[in-house]
Amino acid sequence: MERTIFNEDHQAFREVVRDFLDSEVVPNMDKWEDLGMVPMDVYRRTADIGINGLQIPEEYGGGGMDSFLFNMIAFEEIGYAATSLGGLQVHLNTVLPYFLDYCNEEQRQRWFPGFADGSLLASIAMTEPGTGSDLAGMATTAVRDGDDFILNGSKTFITGGTNAQLVIVVARTSTDSDDRRHGLTLLVVEDGMAGFTRGRKLEKLGLRSSDTAELSFVDVRVPAANVLGEVGKAFSMLGHNLSQERLSIAITAQATATAAHKLAIDYVNERKVFGKPVSHFQNTKFVLADCATNLAAGQAMIDQAVVALDAGKLSPADAAKVKLFVTEAQGRIIDQCLQMHGGYGYMREYPISRLYADARVSRIFGGTSEVMKVVIAKSLGL
Template identity: 75%
Template sequence: MQRNIFNEDHDAFRDSVRQFIAKEIVPNLPDWEEAGCIPRDFYRKTAEIGINGLQVPEEFGGGGIDSFLFNTVVYEEIGYAAASLGGFQVHLNTVLPYFLEYANDEQRNRWFPGFADGGLVSAIAMTEPGIGSDLAGVTTTAVREGDDYILNGSKTFITGGINADLVIVVARTSRNTENRRSGLSLIVVEAGMEGFSRGRNLHKIGMKSSDTAELLFENVRVPARNILGEEGNAFSMLAHNLPQERLSIAITAQATATAAVDLAIDYARERVVFGKPLTDFQNTKFVLADCATELAAGQALIDQALVALDAGTLSPADAAKTKLFCTEVQARVIDKCLQIHGGYGYMSEYPIARLYTDARVTRIFGGTSEVMKSVISKSMGL
């Protein structure tokens, strides 16, 4: 179905991004997966073509673009190339918005130029060992002592945590027994602060080019000027950015599922079974027709959500519906496309195998499918 949310500027930008991906990402992805992370100079290279600073104000070297559609182009094209760059995508789609929304003038002057030129890499640390979806149960503490906070605790499953120069840490700065959500703050920890250490780069079944870290904080003295936004108000601040984060995950899910269908079609055309191409069999045609129909429905959801996001009207429930539907479709579609590949689909050198393992986590991070259903049902008064 024809899309009408992009204009000529988006199309020209898409061409540039597609060429960049073909040159800088596709041939290097196997090495990055082997290394378990993206090299730091990649952030500089993406900055050179304007990707990093799209939404950073012009006065700091960015593009000053309010719309999320240019970001969408980037992450669609990464997905269409059958690639997943989790740390990079979290850095720009999930973490940067917190700085854009809540950083004060001093923080903007200190950090925004690094976001724009690729000199700074960021991550956000919410999940703790034993504490996942229940964010109100955070046990990491930040105690005010003069002009500093003393930070203690640990975080796990932190996407981009190995590369990050700046880590937004969700920590408890006060305790309210009547309201568990109250008293959480966002503290920006900088690389090199004494007492801040990184554990191992966690080994995952997918998303292997994305560094995923354990982070440890032992009496880390963080200047009070590094608090982001209002002390004690982290829960509402995190909720404010969730619609964009969840829509971003849906966009990647949709794009990678689209890539899977393209790969399956190409393979089925070349694969000869019982003397004729696999595409000649009715079952193959019907399976791919089902996939195409589900993808069309997902694309319609995403495009409607993107319009609402730019208008400032995307609700948590609608973002949850989009993430839930598109990630579940991603799982079904990629599984069917791997099946079309037969035994070859199970071989790691085939891109469909990478798409299959990468896809599994999208129904977990950014809020599990079960959490999405809870958000949706709550909006229905249930």
């Protein structure tokens, strides 16, 4: 179906991103998978073509875009190419909005130029060993000491945690026995602060070129000038960007499922079994037709959701519906497309195997499918 949400500027940007991926990312994916991360110099090159600074105000060197459509285009193309750019998606679509919404002017002058030129990458540290989605139960603490906070605790599953020069750490600065959600604060920890260490780079099933780390904070002295927003109000602040975060996950899921579908079509047209192409078998046609239908439905949901996001009208429940449907469909589609490849689909030399491994986490991070159902059910009054 024709997509009507893009104009000529969007299409021109898409071509620039596509050319960059073809020349600088696709040839290096295997190397970055083995390395376990995307080198930092790559993010300077993505900044050169405008990706990093899309939503950074122009006075700090960015593009000043209010629309999410350009972000969407960048990560669609990354998915269509069956590639990954490590922690860049989390930096741009999940972490950067907190800086945009809550930085004061002094903080903007300190950090925004680096975001725009690719010299600064940020991540966010919420999850702790043993707490999972229970943010209110976190054990990391930050105690006020004059003009600083003394930070102690540990975090895990931190996407971009190895490369990031800035880490937004969610810590408990006070306790309210009547409200577990009160008393959480966002502190920006900078690379090189004494007591801040990065643990082992976690070995994952998929997304192997995305650096995921354990972080430790032992008596880290964080200046009060590095507090984002209001002290003690982090819980409500964290909920502010959930809709965009979940939509961005759905966008990548949709794009990678689309890539898998194309890979399968190309493969079944070339591969012969019993003297004829696999594409000639009725089962092949039915499976790929079913995938195409699910892709069309997911794309329609995403496009409508992005328009709503730009208008400030994307509700948490609607974002949850999109993430639930698209990521569940992604899992089914990529599994079916790998099956079309037969034994070759299980070999790492074929991109479909990487897409298969990468897809599994889509139904977990940003809120599991089960959490999405809870959000949707609440919106129904259940």
